[in-house]
Amino acid sequence: MTPPPADTAALSTRSVLAGEGSGGGTLPDWAPYGAFGGALVFCAAVLAALGWFTIALMLVFGCLVAIVAIYAWSRPVEGPRRAKDRAITMAIVAAFGVAMAPLISLLYEVVVRGAKGISWEFFTSDARGVVGGGGAEHAIVGTLIITGVAAVISVPIGIMAAIYMNEYGRGPLRRALTFFVDVMTGIPSIVAGLFAYALFELFFGPGIRMGVMGSIALTVLMIPIVIRSAEEVLKIVPNHLREASYALGTPKWKTITKVVLPTAFAGLVTGVMIATARIIGETAPLLVTTGVVDSLNTNPFSGRMQNLAVYAYNEYRSPGVMKQASYDRAWAAALTLIAIVMILNVIARLVYRRYKTEIR
Amino acid sequence: MSSVDTTTNAGQLLATASGGRRRRGDRIFSNTAVIAAVTILALLVGVAAFLVSEGLPALTASASELPKGESFIDYVAPLAFGTVLAGVLAMVIAVPLAVAVALFITHIAPQRIALTLGFFVDLLAAIPSIIYGLWGIFVLGPAAVPVMKWLEEKLGWIPIFEGPASITGRTMLVVGLVLAVMILPIVSAVAREVFSQTPRKLQEGAQALGATRWEVIRTTVLPFGKSSVISGGMLGLGRALGETMAVAIILSVSGGVSFNLISQSNPSTIAANIALNFPESSGLAINLLIATGLVLFAITLATNFIARMIIARSNVQ
Numbered sequence: 001m002t003p004p005p006a007d008t009a010a011l012s013t014r015s016v017l018a019g020e021g022s023g024g025g026t027l028p029d030w031a032p033y034g035a036f037g038g039a040l041v042f043c044a045a046v047l048a049a050l051g052w053f054t055i056a057l058m059l060v061f062g063c064l065v066a067i068v069a070i071y072a073w074s075r076p077v078e079g080p081r082r083a084k085d086r087a088i089t090m091a092i093v094a095a096f097g098v099a100m101a102p103l104i105s106l107l108y109e110v111v112v113r114g115a116k117g118i119s120w121e122f123f124t125s126d127a128r129g130v131v132g133g134g135g136a137e138h139a140i141v142g143t144l145i146i147t148g149v150a151a152v153i154s155v156p157i158g159i160m161a162a163i164y165m166n167e168y169g170r171g172p173l174r175r176a177l178t179f180f181v182d183v184m185t186g187i188p189s190i191v192a193g194l195f196a197y198a199l200f201e202l203f204f205g206p207g208i209r210m211g212v213m214g215s216i217a218l219t220v221l222m223i224p225i226v227i228r229s230a231e232e233v234l235k236i237v238p239n240h241l242r243e244a245s246y247a248l249g250t251p252k253w254k255t256i257t258k259v260v261l262p263t264a265f266a267g268l269v270t271g272v273m274i275a276t277a278r279i280i281g282e283t284a285p286l287l288v289t290t291g292v293v294d295s296l297n298t299n300p301f302s303g304r305m306q307n308l309a310v311y312a313y314n315e316y317r318s319p320g321v322m323k324q325a326s327y328d329r330a331w332a333a334a335l336t337l338i339a340i341v342m343i344l345n346v347i348a349r350l351v352y353r354r355y356k357t358e359i360r
Numbered sequence: 361m362s363s364v365d366t367t368t369n370a371g372q373l374l375a376t377a378s379g380g381r382r383r384r385g386d387r388i389f390s391n392t393a394v395i396a397a398v399t400i401l402a403l404l405v406g407v408a409a410f411l412v413s414e415g416l417p418a419l420t421a422s423a424s425e426l427p428k429g430e431s432f433i434d435y436v437a438p439l440a441f442g443t444v445l446a447g448v449l450a451m452v453i454a455v456p457l458a459v460a461v462a463l464f465i466t467h468i469a470p471q472r473i474a475l476t477l478g479f480f481v482d483l484l485a486a487i488p489s490i491i492y493g494l495w496g497i498f499v500l501g502p503a504a505v506p507v508m509k510w511l512e513e514k515l516g517w518i519p520i521f522e523g524p525a526s527i528t529g530r531t532m533l534v535v536g537l538v539l540a541v542m543i544l545p546i547v548s549a550v551a552r553e554v555f556s557q558t559p560r561k562l563q564e565g566a567q568a569l570g571a572t573r574w575e576v577i578r579t580t581v582l583p584f585g586k587s588s589v590i591s592g593g594m595l596g597l598g599r600a601l602g603e604t605m606a607v608a609i610i611l612s613v614s615g616g617v618s619f620n621l622i623s624q625s626n627p628s629t630i631a632a633n634i635a636l637n638f639p640e641s642s643g644l645a646i647n648l649l650i651a652t653g654l655v656l657f658a659i660t661l662a663t664n665f666i667a668r669m670i671i672a673r674s675n676v677q
Contacts, residue, residue, distance in 0.1 A: 054506045085572035092468060095460030099548075102541045103484050106495045113498075160396030168390050169397070177397050179668075180404050186595070186664035187407065187657070188602020190631045194653040198410035206642060220407060223400060253389030274486070281488020284604035284631065288638045309490045313605060316494060327498075334491045341486050349479075 025077045032070060032090055039066035059101075063094040107338075114335025117328035128295035136333055138296040139311035143337075145300055146211050146290060146307055147280045150218035155272055158226030165227070166234040167256055184224040192220040193285030200289075209291035211300030214307070217285035222275050229271025233264045266355035273348035277341045283309035308337045408657070415651030418644060427645045436652050441617050442532075442627030443656065447601040449536030449621070454544045454600075455593040461544065462551035467577060478552065485545035493609035496538040501529025501610060508533065508622040519619055526624040530612035533621040538606050543596035550592030554585040587670055594667030598660045607632035630656040 028034075040062040047053040047061070067090050074083035119135075127134030165177055196217035200208050237260050245255040261268070291304035292314050312333035319326030423431040461481065465474045505527060512523035562580040571579065607629050613636075614625035628636075634649045641649060 052510055054510070056503065056507050057510065081572055081575070085574040088574045089468060092460045092463050095457050096464040099457040099461050099544055102495075102500070102537075105499060106487070106491070106541075109495055109499050110491060157396045157399055160393050161400050164390075164393035164397040168393055173394070173397060176401060180401055182668055183661065183664060184400070184404055186598045186602075186660050188604070188631060188660055190602065190604045190634050191407070191411070191653050191657045191660075194414075194634070194650050195407040195410050198414040198650060199406070201414065202410070206646065220403060223403070227400070251386050253386050256389065277486050281486075281490065283488065283490040284608075284635050287635055292639070309488055309605075312490050312494065313609070316497075316609065330494060334488075334494055337488055338491060341488065342483065345483055345486060 027074055027077055027086075031073065032086065032093075035070040035073060036062070036066040036090070036094075039063075039069050059098070063091075063098070066094065067091050110331065110335050110338055113328070113331035114338075115332075117325075117330075117332025118335065122329070122332055126294060126296045134294070136308065136311055136329065136336070138294070139306040139308045139333065140336065141296060141298060142211065142290070142305040143280060143307040143309070143340075145298065146214045146286065146305060147218065147276060149212060149215035149300055150222055150279060151272070151276055153215065153219045154222040154226055154275070158223045158275075159230050159268065161223075162227045162230035162234055163256060163260075165231055167252075167260070181224050181227050184220070185228070187220060189217075189221055189282050190284040190288070192217045193288040195220060196285065196289045209289065209304045210302065211290055211297070211305035213289035214286045214305070215300065217289050218279045218282060221282065221285070222279045225275040225278055226272060229275065230264075230268055233267030233271060234260065236267075237263045266352050269355075270348040270352040273344050273351070277344035277348070280340060280344070281309050281337050283313055286310050287313065308333045312337070411650055411654045411657060414647055415654045416647075418647035418651040421644060421647075425644065426648060427641075428648075432648070432651060435648065436630070436655050438615055438617050438627045439630045439633050439652060440655060440659065443601055443629040443631070443659065445619070445627065446532065446535050446539060446607060446611075446629050447597050449532065450539030450543055450600040451593055451597045453536060453540035454547055454596055455589070457540070458544050458547035458592070458596070459551055459589060461548040462555050463577060463581070465548075465552055466555040467573070467581065481545050481548060481552075485549065489542065489603060489605045490609075492538055492542050493606040496534060496606055496610040497530070500538060501531075501534050503529075504531075504534050504537070505529045511622055520621045522620050523622055524624070525622050526612065528612065528624070530610055530624070531622050532611065532626045535607055535611050535626075536621070538610060539600040539603055542603065542606065543599050546599060547589075547592045547596040550595065551585060551589050554588035555581055558584045587673070591667040591670040594663055594670065598663040598667065601629075601663060602631055602656060602660050604631035604635045608635040630659075 040058065043061040043065055044053065044058050047058055067087050070090050071083050071087040074086045078086075122135045122137075123140065124137055125135040126138035127136075128138075161177065161181075165174055169177065193214075196213045197208075199216065200210065200213050204210075241259050241263060242255055245259045246252075250258070286307055287310055290307060290310070292310060293304035293306050297303055297305045312330045315326045315330035315333065418426065419432055421432075423429065423434075426432065426435065428435055465477050465481070469477060505525070508523075508525040508529070508531065511521045512525040515521045516523055558581045562584070563576050566576045566580050608631075611626055611628065611632060612624055613628040613632075615627060616625070617627055618625065620626075630652050634653055638646070638649055
């Protein structure tokens with residue numbers, strides 16, 4: 001047993017045994033809520049009186065005042081230690097609220113603003129030759145093609161590499177791989193885009209733009225995510241399954257393909273879907289590789305290809321004559337993108353629940 | 361004679377056939393796995409090599425040849441400054457909040473809500489950065505204008521709030537806030553993981569000694585998770601440094617070096633600068649942008665490397 005930290009020991013002897021720290025009484029159950037509500041009202045009144053009222057300032061000062069208030073209220077009744085506990089619990093909950101607020105606001109704004117731009121036309125027509133209008137069909141198709149090609153390249157390489165790391169690898173290559181996959185996770189997406197551009201520029205000359213370039217850039221970002229998740233899943237396949245298979249005289253490759261992979265199947269599918277969801281909204285690498293275009297292009301090997309993220313950026317960046325309509329389309333693209341991401345994540349979770357092999 | 365011959369032959373044939381096939385299957389499969397592993401290493405080397413080869417013309421060119429007429433160092437230094445400023449600002453805001461979120465989910469919220477909250481926070485990590493950018497410019501920026509005005513009036517004596525406050529909200533402070541929101545799920549995921557692994561017996565020991573919840577957290581959970589929180593923060597920093605679209609959309613750029621967080625003129629970041637200028641560039645200007653990308657790559661690599669070192673060291677203990 002490791003000895004308890006010195007702090008705890010000090011705490012035990014000094015304060016707890018001496019009975020110090022509890023003032024005897026307790027605050028009512030509603031005390032934290034009351035303190036918080038009171039603080040908000042107080043701050044709103046004071047700020048309004050001073051003429052500085054904004055919701056942001058009210059919340060920030062409200063939280064601070066609430067923390068002080070609960071401490072001041074609890075200390076004479078419950079003693080300094082309980083008071084400190086209450087104050088810090090209040091601070092943590094407040095910080096949690098502060099952290100969640102922007103995320104909830106973001107989801108709300110995307111849904112509300114995006115809904116305005118969503119129409120039948122948005123999904124079924126492109127924007128060729130249309131001034132200040134048109135849809136995003138070309139961007140949606142482009143997104144699916146670019147991401148699809150990236151997934152087709154990344155998934156086999158990623159899963160085979162994970163198999164290597166988990167089933168075969170030992171020695172320097174394995175260690176190097178573990179390390180460099182970590183490094184790869186940290187590559188900024190724009191750098192991946194520049195890499196794809198530099199690679200293709202070498203063969204096709206400057207100014208080249210193609211759908212497949214975007215896929216290559218996304219591959220750099222997707223492979224490490226696939227490897228990480230696949231490795232995680234392969235690791236939890238129990239060894240006795242492999243040993244049972246070897247005992248029957250099954251060769252190693254068949255053990256892997258017929259025993260290990262099927263056991264890990266649900267986890268692998270989930271990992272791939274989550275990785276796809278992570279790269280499908282990438283903007284920066286596609287901005288420098290696939291370019292911007294108004295018409296539908298289904299051939300990833302020739303010419304520019306639009307995608308949803310770049311479409312949203314472009315509608316914001318260079319709005320047409322009708323500014324608001326452009327912004328609406330940008331938000332509609334954002335909503336479509338978020339819907340795809342969420343659907344992929346939720347399906348991934350359902351697949352995992354439904355098909356995961358019970359491992360004991 | 362002939363029959364014996366046939367049997368041996370058949371036996372040998374059988375042995376080599378089955379043994380050979382077995383070995384061949386294994387060999388092919390394991391070779392494929394090794395090839396996949398090597399491909400990944402080659403890809404990473406390729407990323408570095410192509411960036412260097414395409415960036416080199418700009419690195420070796422003299423100042424007068426470059427599009428801006430200033431040397432590479434002069435060009436990239438303010439951008440690197442802006443990158444680090446935005447990243448550090450985001451980290452300073454995000455890490456305390458992320459720790460609070462992690463503590464709330466692991467130690468304060470009721471168990472059943474906690475699982476759902478964890479899933480929700482993970483989901484937020486998947487929101488594309490372009491959407492954070494749009495949210496920043498249309499929602500947070502305008503909302504931050506009165507607050508920044510207030511900061512200028514009341515706290516203007518602190519150099520970072522010197523002002524004059526922007527009236528559009530396209531400031532470094534808003535960028536820092538948006539980046540903080542973006543990296544928060546990543547940092548809090550790391551923190552949550554380690555907080556939930558704090559040995560039960562330590563926590564229960566502290567409770568048995570009469571510790572309040574905060575004392576349990578302070579004496580067992582935080583010391584246990586400290587190094588992971590630091591490395592999680594570094595991972596978040598790496599993400600914020602490389603973030604492109606949100607910065608490109610939100611920040612109003614004027615170049616130069618300034619610590620002023622709430623004014624209209626801000627230093628750009630490397631990534632945003634590439635995204636804004638790449639589509640219209642050609643020739644040496646492209647090489648110049650790729651060279652700045654190389655600098656960004658080096659900065660994020662160093663950050664991640666330090667983070668991994670911290671993780672590795674804490675694992676050994």
